[in-house]
Amino acid sequence: MRLINRRPARPAAVLLTALPFVAVAIAYAIASEIRLAANPQDKLLPAPATIWDTAVRLFSEPDRRTGEILLWRDTAASLRRLAVGVGAGALVSLLLGVLIGLLPYVRRTLSDFVAVISMVPPLALLPILFIVFGLGEMSKIVLIAIGITPLMIRDLAQRVLDIPHEEIVKAQTLGASTPVIALRVVLPQILPRLISAVRLQLGPAWLFLIAAEAVAAEVGLGYRIFLVRRYLAMDIILTYVIWITLLAFVIDWALKQLSRRAFPWKEAGL
């Protein structure tokens, strides 16, 4: 039987999914063991048990000075920035994407401009944003929004153009005006695409968030990581990294579920 036709059955499939995770965990445990055997004071690769103890402490023990649990404060601040930045970016790109895709005049005016803008490396703009918007929340939110919006506009505009011309013609023969076509034909079909565009751009959004927080912030997941880096607190950094990964994964999964629930017609054909 050819390799391309061999498929893992149920128990093997689960095992294969778990394999890389377990392999990385074991490799880390062994490496940590070797280093700690040579030097019990080693900070680079703390033992898994140490990380676990640190994690429990970070999640449950309030800060002695403020009485708040820092990790939750960091999480709330970062998620807020992420939500506002991604939300604003999504709204702007939905609006511009539909306009560019639907109206030839807007397309002619903006599509090349957006194509050029999307080539600007957002992180290179960070100093400008700090100068213009100050070191507060605004500059971080704007960085996320600027970082993800141009690509999302291009993606959504292309999706609007991909809607079969027949459908647009059909709507016209039913007497639909341009706003009606935009609201009743294009928008509902583009919303699932918006969600998948957001899912794709969440990776870059986290990157911009953590970069902005690393440079200037008082609270936030990225800020904390870069703060404790000075003390080589690998156990804290690793806990935060795993936590951020988990958050990103859960957000991605939730958006996927939302898309499936909200757009049953999308699944209907499969």
Place this chain on the structure above:
Amino acid sequence: MSFVTVRDVWQSYGARSILERVTLDVSEGDFVSIVGASGCGKSTFLRLLLADERPVRGEIRVDGAEPATEPGRSRGVVFQRYSVFPHMTVRENIVAAETFSRPLGRVWGRARREARERADATLERVGLAHVADAYPATLSGGMQQRLAIAQALTARPRILLLDEPFGALDPGTRLSMHAFLQDLRAETGMTVFMVTHDLEEGFKLGDRVLVFDKPRWDTQAPERFGATITYDFDARDGGVPFQRILDRYPSLAPRPPAATG
């Protein structure tokens, strides 16, 4: 009396000539089948009738009105695919045919309830009532096309344009769709243009069969000349000509033998 008037229509895309010197008069209520080889401009002609494209020369008038500049409610259309809205249920697709001409494309309250009731009556008539809440993607090809035709007719167009509407259906479904279309036509008396690849279908359904072909060929530049109507068959009465000649010329009728005695 000519209902659809096509006068010396030419169409080309850049240097590529598609149609040339197309002139046609169609009476109200006629069913016109359009056949021809692939790439001979049948679908282009349909798009011109639809006003989705404007001819480079000539004009097309419906009922003497000014040539249309964009598709509108006077022309209904059914394509081979993508003729219904995938994100709306079957019922919503029919309701949309009524409400898309409103400012926001929706109606509320009692008007909405009544539109839904009318849509349900339509679906009952075309045999789709049992799938009213399903999405088009879950329907068979024949059901989707029936929905598309019902949707187009709900908007009450002056002419109905069909672009290979049954091209993707299996032969059995195709036959039942023919019956369905003939019933609807008997009911509404609508003027229909249908592009088809299937000659038999064209003759079976049409009152007239137009053949598009290129009368001139330049072998060095095949795209130099466009196609035009090369044959215009009267397909009524099973394609046998002069069956109604007495309606036009009663004087041709054989005289009853003079009474004797």
